Amino acid sequence: MTELTCLKAFNDGLRQMMDADDDIFVVGEDVGRKGGVFGSFTGLIDEFGERRMVDTPISEQAIVGLGIGAAVSGLRPVVDLMFMDFVLVAMDQLANQAAKLKYMFGGSARLPVTITTNGGAGLSAAAQHSQSLEAMLCHVPGLKVVMPSTPYDMKGLLVSCLRDDNPTVLVKNKRMFGVKGEVPSELYEVPIGEARIARQGADVTVVAYSRMASESLAAADELAAEGIDCEVIDLRSVQPIDIDTVVESARRTNRIVVVHEAVRFAGLGAEIAAQVSEHAFDYLDAPVARVAAPFAPVPFSPALEACYVPDASRIAAQIRATLDRGQRPSG
Amino acid sequence: MTAPSHEVLRDIHRRMVRIRLFEEAAGRIFEAGRMPGFIHLYVGQEAVAAGVCAALRDDDQVSSTHRGHGHLVAKGGDLSRMMAELMGKATGYCGGKGGSMHVCDLDLNMLGANGIVGGGVPIAVGAGFANKYRANGAVSVAFFGDGATNIGAFHEAANMAAALELPVLFVCENNEYAEFTPRDQTMAIDDVVERAAAYGMPGTKVDGMDAVAVFEATAAAADRARQGGGPSFVECKTYRYYNHHGVQTLGMKYRSDDEVKEWRDRDPVPRHEDLMVSVGAMTPDRIAAVRDEIAAEVEAAIEFAEQSPMPDPADLLADVYSGPADQRQPLPPA
Numbered sequence: 001m002t003e004l005t006c007l008k009a010f011n012d013g014l015r016q017m018m019d020a021d022d023d024i025f026v027v028g029e030d031v032g033r034k035g036g037v038f039g040s041f042t043g044l045i046d047e048f049g050e051r052r053m054v055d056t057p058i059s060e061q062a063i064v065g066l067g068i069g070a071a072v073s074g075l076r077p078v079v080d081l082m083f084m085d086f087v088l089v090a091m092d093q094l095a096n097q098a099a100k101l102k103y104m105f106g107g108s109a110r111l112p113v114t115i116t117t118n119g120g121a122g123l124s125a126a127a128q129h130s131q132s133l134e135a136m137l138c139h140v141p142g143l144k145v146v147m148p149s150t151p152y153d154m155k156g157l158l159v160s161c162l163r164d165d166n167p168t169v170l171v172k173n174k175r176m177f178g179v180k181g182e183v184p185s186e187l188y189e190v191p192i193g194e195a196r197i198a199r200q201g202a203d204v205t206v207v208a209y210s211r212m213a214s215e216s217l218a219a220a221d222e223l224a225a226e227g228i229d230c231e232v233i234d235l236r237s238v239q240p241i242d243i244d245t246v247v248e249s250a251r252r253t254n255r256i257v258v259v260h261e262a263v264r265f266a267g268l269g270a271e272i273a274a275q276v277s278e279h280a281f282d283y284l285d286a287p288v289a290r291v292a293a294p295f296a297p298v299p300f301s302p303a304l305e306a307c308y309v310p311d312a313s314r315i316a317a318q319i320r321a322t323l324d325r326g327q328r329p330s331g
Numbered sequence: 332m333t334a335p336s337h338e339v340l341r342d343i344h345r346r347m348v349r350i351r352l353f354e355e356a357a358g359r360i361f362e363a364g365r366m367p368g369f370i371h372l373y374v375g376q377e378a379v380a381a382g383v384c385a386a387l388r389d390d391d392q393v394s395s396t397h398r399g400h401g402h403l404v405a406k407g408g409d410l411s412r413m414m415a416e417l418m419g420k421a422t423g424y425c426g427g428k429g430g431s432m433h434v435c436d437l438d439l440n441m442l443g444a445n446g447i448v449g450g451g452v453p454i455a456v457g458a459g460f461a462n463k464y465r466a467n468g469a470v471s472v473a474f475f476g477d478g479a480t481n482i483g484a485f486h487e488a489a490n491m492a493a494a495l496e497l498p499v500l501f502v503c504e505n506n507e508y509a510e511f512t513p514r515d516q517t518m519a520i521d522d523v524v525e526r527a528a529a530y531g532m533p534g535t536k537v538d539g540m541d542a543v544a545v546f547e548a549t550a551a552a553a554d555r556a557r558q559g560g561g562p563s564f565v566e567c568k569t570y571r572y573y574n575h576h577g578v579q580t581l582g583m584k585y586r587s588d589d590e591v592k593e594w595r596d597r598d599p600v601p602r603h604e605d606l607m608v609s610v611g612a613m614t615p616d617r618i619a620a621v622r623d624e625i626a627a628e629v630e631a632a633i634e635f636a637e638q639s640p641m642p643d644p645a646d647l648l649a650d651v652y653s654g655p656a657d658q659r660q661p662l663p664p665a
Contacts, residue, residue, distance in 0.1 A: 025464065027460075051464065054460075054495070056491060056494070057487070057490055057491055057494055059487035059488075060487075061484045061487045062456060062484065062488045062490070062491040063491075065450075065452070065454050065457055066453060066456050066457040068454050068457055069392075069442070069453065069454040069455060069456060069458040069459070070460050070461040070464070071457070072442055072454070072457075073392065073457070073458045073461035073462070092447055092450060092484065093450070093484070096446075096447050097445075097450055102651070102652070102653060103428055103650050103651050104428060104429040104443070105424075105425050105428075105437070105443060106423070106424065106427070106428050106429060106650060107649065107650035108425075108436075109435075109443075110653055142651055164654070165653035166652050166653050166654070
């Protein structure tokens, strides 16, 4: 075990995987000499050279398409899209091609492509560099989507993605790169589709992922002082979702609050609320609540962005309201 | 460039006739209402797929288009599995999950027909990347139409292949129509190949009704790519005899009868047969025998497809993902 940041855990995991398998290469904008826009790929070009750290033109469709063509030809590409917002530029290749080829071809294709990208708000990057678009990706059969919240999960989920024969999307949250945690030095997998109970509790279940999992834990700490015992589930994967763990917890605590950074309307919270109502309706003592961004683009000014992105205090306020059986906190 | 051997001429011919007879049969079955969905027939363009694929190695990959049957046949596709797929049968190439627009045979390095115009072009570039990465000497071919060169994916892919010096052949089948709209209404240039210069790749314009011309242009471009010379662009001037979709489906009148006749008078199949007879590569009797043999293969394919079972509804969710079905099944109601 070593203490690493999320960024270093990603970098270390990738380096070890590339070292073990020549079929793995990285392709994207500024992944080579620059080492990635946030430093995710720092130093890898020194070890693996330009053959395996491929700087490309600014061409998201062709970058993803290159990954698909290389994958069906037997390689295991890591395709980097600098910002999650740019997923939209590549959506045909992602959603119409990568996600569907296996099924359309009657199972004969294998598509071990890992798409890595950086999502989330909070850096005053405004509406085209701050989005959380996971719901759009989760809606497409054939894709898997993971959103780790700790250095341990970052490395373990990256390894799982790289070993998976399906197109996977790994979303790093831009405000979590510096978060530290214990990470084993050897390679290990965190299974895709398995949630983690980050904190056990009896009064209410908070379901979150990515940076909102840490915000939810902070809210739980705050509420513990008030005698409220929160269970926090970190989904880790948002496609597939570990709904069993969520439902089992809901049946114990009888209250659910879902938290995400993406906008509330048609977000993951809606899907989780629906599935919880299908499988735990009779156990619920309050409506499933959601804490999420409002239905607006991400604003630029720090003064506005602070109101936009959910945080521990808003999560805590919603938990209190849910425990009071009210739907929404006042104010 | 030396003229193709008699063996190559016969090889090209067989590929063309297999496409022609398969497509004519598929068109008849479709118009008779015995085939579901859409069908985009390749009839008229045979010299392109046959000329290109005859110049390729087995390990060279091709990506294709919505008008993709010809590319799979030319790569050596099994007509029975193709016909079964077109009919939505379990024995088809895709088990009935893809249909006409997604026929593929990855074992033959045919990376699939594609329902999105231009969508297959970046995929061919990826295959070319893999070939360079492995230094295996293989090349990839992106087939696409004139209309596809107007979509962003084509531009990104062409520029990427040139920038990364990948062994990729961009083969434009210019049949002069983007669905029902004539090419001169969708671009302000006379020859699509003019676009190649913008990517810094060599471009050649050939008569796409002349299989030998297509073969020779492809062989030259493939040689160049195999030797590390990067991508090339080959524009094949060709024509589809039938409608964008089906044979006469939709009944839209967007081309004059004279225009269609003018192109049909230059039919690539009899033209190639005449050439073979004139150079002594095949006798008329032998040509007739090959046609009969392939007609029997097509009849057998139809018989196979019609006798094949429909897919089992239990397989509806199979192959969404590789590996164990890890989409979690809903829990039983509480």
